[in-house]
Amino acid sequence: MLDSQPQRAAARLLSWIEDEDPRAVAALQATWSRTGNGYVIGVTGPPGAGKSTLVDCLAVHAAAQGHTVGVLAVDPTSPFSGGAVLGDRLRMNGAQQQGVFIRSVATRGHLGGLTATTRYLVNALELLGCDLVFVETVGAGQGDVEVVQLADTTVVVEVPGLGDEVQAQKAGILEIGDLLLVNKSDRPGADRLAQELLSAVELGEPRDWQPPVLQVTAIEGTGIDAAWDAIVDHRAHMEAGPLADDRLARQMHELEQQLQQQLFRDRMVTIGDKALRSAAERVLARRSDPFSAINRLAN
Amino acid sequence: MGGKIRVLIAKPGLDGHDRGAKVIARALRDAGMEVIYTGLRQSPEDIVSAAIQEDVQFIGLSILSGAHGHIFPRVLELLKEQGASDIKLIAGGIIPDDEIPKWKEMGVTGIFGPGSSTVDIVDFIRAQSGA
Ligand code: B12
Ligand SMILES: Nc1nc2c(ncn2[C@@H]2O[C@H](COP(=O)(O)OP(=O)(O)O)[C@@H](O)[C@H]2O)c(=O)[nH]1
Ligand SMILES: [Mg+2]
Numbered sequence: 001m002l003d004s005q006p007q008r009a010a011a012r013l014l015s016w017i018e019d020e021d022p023r024a025v026a027a028l029q030a031t032w033s034r035t036g037n038g039y040v041i042g043v044t045g046p047p048g049a050g051k052s053t054l055v056d057c058l059a060v061h062a063a064a065q066g067h068t069v070g071v072l073a074v075d076p077t078s079p080f081s082g083g084a085v086l087g088d089r090l091r092m093n094g095a096q097q098q099g100v101f102i103r104s105v106a107t108r109g110h111l112g113g114l115t116a117t118t119r120y121l122v123n124a125l126e127l128l129g130c131d132l133v134f135v136e137t138v139g140a141g142q143g144d145v146e147v148v149q150l151a152d153t154t155v156v157v158e159v160p161g162l163g164d165e166v167q168a169q170k171a172g173i174l175e176i177g178d179l180l181l182v183n184k185s186d187r188p189g190a191d192r193l194a195q196e197l198l199s200a201v202e203l204g205e206p207r208d209w210q211p212p213v214l215q216v217t218a219i220e221g222t223g224i225d226a227a228w229d230a231i232v233d234h235r236a237h238m239e240a241g242p243l244a245d246d247r248l249a250r251q252m253h254e255l256e257q258q259l260q261q262q263l264f265r266d267r268m269v270t271i272g273d274k275a276l277r278s279a280a281e282r283v284l285a286r287r288s289d290p291f292s293a294i295n296r297l298a299n
Numbered sequence: 300m301g302g303k304i305r306v307l308i309a310k311p312g313l314d315g316h317d318r319g320a321k322v323i324a325r326a327l328r329d330a331g332m333e334v335i336y337t338g339l340r341q342s343p344e345d346i347v348s349a350a351i352q353e354d355v356q357f358i359g360l361s362i363l364s365g366a367h368g369h370i371f372p373r374v375l376e377l378l379k380e381q382g383a384s385d386i387k388l389i390a391g392g393i394i395p396d397d398e399i400p401k402w403k404e405m406g407v408t409g410i411f412g413p414g415s416s417t418v419d420i421v422d423f424i425r426a427q428s429g430a
Contacts, residue, residue, distance in 0.1 A: 011354035083328035
């Protein structure tokens, strides 16, 4: 087994970040200059597409190339109980055996959005020496957008047999994917799906990076070399130019989000419940209209 | 604020009886906890290293094969070696009643056999976590 002390420290920091514990802020402030060395690969796609299985393959492959790999596997929190069963790790035995640090993350009801919190989770893995971090998220609209906010390279996983859903999703997929993987190519319909995706890419707006469409069978480890090579190509493309601007834009967006939240929180505290209550009473009694009440409260 | 209770549920060895583990995983989720389900065929080393990475407060082992006799001591030993004895070990499945005092003395915090109520298990975990 690996020396667990640095792992324990990193694992605890990850928990503080997730719990929005003030100790996370102090720890990140003290170590900020040592973070930022990780390249983030987002992996998204519908539930059951084989994302975890694929991340396992890619993580093992990357570790064999000399990378120190970390994995953040995000699954949804139950809106009813606030709990979660996190099952991605189940598929990541290979990576676990290679000493890859894997952390299961529940979406919770993060105030700052998944992006801000997950970004700090990446930073915590960087402190552990990870230079490559895979972030697996379930592709369900919002989640897709967020992973793009976070990732330097976004991999979209699709599978044959989902029928019309894929049709409907295609536009979105093409916009966010730097690499489109058709997994479960051992199943019928994979060739056709790959063909469809490819023609959709070719018919779309020409871009300076055209997302390759590749077929893989994660469960057998087939096509992983080619998928990894495509990731490396995209990284090279990004590092030759767009990456710096991209990261700046993302950092601005994150700061904006968090600033908004903090300003909002601070202001709400200053205004206080009492003022809010008396404003509500006045509005209800028709002694004030809501628009003037809001103006008065805000100024 | 306040940390979430996180629990790793694992099935060590070749034991394929996974109903109980799944029942427990769902019950803990429904009680608002985060459950990391690692599935079948986990070695004690896998379990302890996963527990450390996941920063769980509890490792829950489900063993119906009779293999608990060597798995409990090994997991406890690894936790100690890794300076992680604050992670509490709980277990369920087929564990003979007359052995339970022995295992508790050795450091297994709680043992729940067939027919245990999931409400009791949830309450026990909450009490043990200090939440
Ligand atoms: C269903 C069953 C099977 C199913 C399993 C299906 C599955 N996917 O789970 C099948 C048919 C596949 C099967 C196969 C075998 N079985 Co079988 N099986 C059972 C049986 C009848 C019920 C188990 C069960 O699912 N119970 C329902 C669940 C919900 O209960 P539970 O697991 O006990 O969980 C509760 C508690 O124990 C506790 N708990 C459980 N885990 C955890 C974990 C934590 C953290 C906590 C807090 C609590 C907790 O909470 C749960 C809720 O109360 C038991 C007998 C019995 N009455 O237990 C035999 C039994 C377990 N099987 C047995 C045997 C021998 C086998 C086989 C080797 C062959 C055979 N002779 O049939 C194979 C081995 C399979 C393998 N690969 O491991 C023996 C084990 C003997 C032993 N330990 O000494 C038993 C005890 C039967 C017997 N009396 O001989 N089995
Ligand atoms: N037939 C087939 N099944 C696969 C393949 N990859 C993964 N699976 C299976 O698909 C199921 C879901 O895989 P998982 O990785 O958990 O998907 P995720 O929900 O996208 O993370 C599991 O049962 C896998 O074993 C594949 O290439 N072919
Ligand atoms: Mg998954």
